Amino acid sequence: MKRRTAAALAALGMTITGVAFAPSPASAAESDVSIQACTLSVGAPTKSGSTITGTGSRTSGCGTGKTRIGIQRSRWYGWEYMATKEITGSGSVSYNCAGTGTHDFRTIQEGRNVGGSPLVVTSGSRTFSC
Numbered sequence: 431m432k433r434r435t436a437a438a439l440a441a442l443g444m445t446i447t448g449v450a451f452a453p454s455p456a457s458a459a460e461s462d463v464s465i466q467a468c469t470l471s472v473g474a475p476t477k478s479g480s481t482i483t484g485t486g487s488r489t490s491g492c493g494t495g496k497t498r499i500g501i502q503r504s505r506w507y508g509w510e511y512m513a514t515k516e517i518t519g520s521g522s523v524s525y526n527c528a529g530t531g532t533h534d535f536r537t538i539q540e541g542r543n544v545g546g547s548p549l550v551v552t553s554g555s556r557t558f559s560c
Contacts, residue, residue: 468492468543470551475501475535477558480528482512484537484553487520492549497541501525504534504555527560 472486486499500514501523512535513525527533537553 468541468549470497470539470541470549472499472537472539472551472553474553475537475556475558477527477556477560480526480560481524482527482535482558482560483522483524484535485520485522486517486537486539486551488517488539488541492541492543495542497539499523499537499539502536502538502552503530504536509536509538527558530560532557532559 467489468491469489470486470492471488472484475482475484477483482501484499484501486497488497496516496518498514498516499521501512502509503512504510512527513523515521515523523537527535534555534557536555539551541549543549
């Protein structure tokens, strides 16, 4: 199942690099509290005119805190943030790339699960000329 999920996400230009899974109790009698898994997901960036847009979402198991979604471009020294935005459920972030040349772009989302562990998800990269 994990391989099929990874293959399906790769086909959509998505990768999951951090997902926290909560253990499920053996029976309802063992626990009165149900803990959901925190899952972040992002879509590969898209371009319309000079605007590059990345989308992301998170499940309710991520708690009440916000997550940060961003657009990054590849540079010789690594990935550079071009735009960021905090979201609480799902949302998008945009960047006007006019006059910047040709670069690889990706969407990234960062947050923490209910236990405080960091989660990071990045999309596959796409090359755009601006």
